[in-house]
Amino acid sequence: xxxxxxxxxxxxxxxxxxxxxxxxxxxxxxxxxxxxxxxxxxxxxxxxxxxxxxxxxxxxxxxxxxxxxxxxxxxxxxxx
Numbered sequence: 001x002x003x004x005x006x007x008x009x010x011x012x013x014x015x016x017x018x019x020x021x022x023x024x025x026x027x028x029x030x031x032x033x034x035x036x037x038x039x040x041x042x043x044x045x046x047x048x049x050x051x052x053x054x055x056x057x058x059x060x061x062x063x064x065x066x067x068x069x070x071x072x073x074x075x076x077x078x079x080x
Contacts, residue, residue, distance in 0.1 A: 005033040006073040024065070032072050040071050 003014045012033035018025030019037055028037065047053065047067055053060040069075050 003030060003033065005036055006031040006076060007036040007039075007071070008033065027074060028072065031074060036072060040068060043071055044068070 001014070002011045004011050010033060012035070015029045015032070015034055015037060018029045020028065032040075044064065044067075047064065048055070051060075051063075053064060055061055055064070
């Protein structure tokens, strides 16, 4: 079953497994293509380095999660 990617809008195969645990991982699997997920992984490294985020800090993880949702377009309304 194909998905329409929330970020790029293309129709693609879903990720084979949720990329992160929990409901967020399931949402990403159902709404984000593999190419956009890979783009996020690269952007995540840039953000961690530029902002010198220490991922042991819960605030840093919260910031990164919020940036991920924006980058992947997960907070945009879904078309019905």
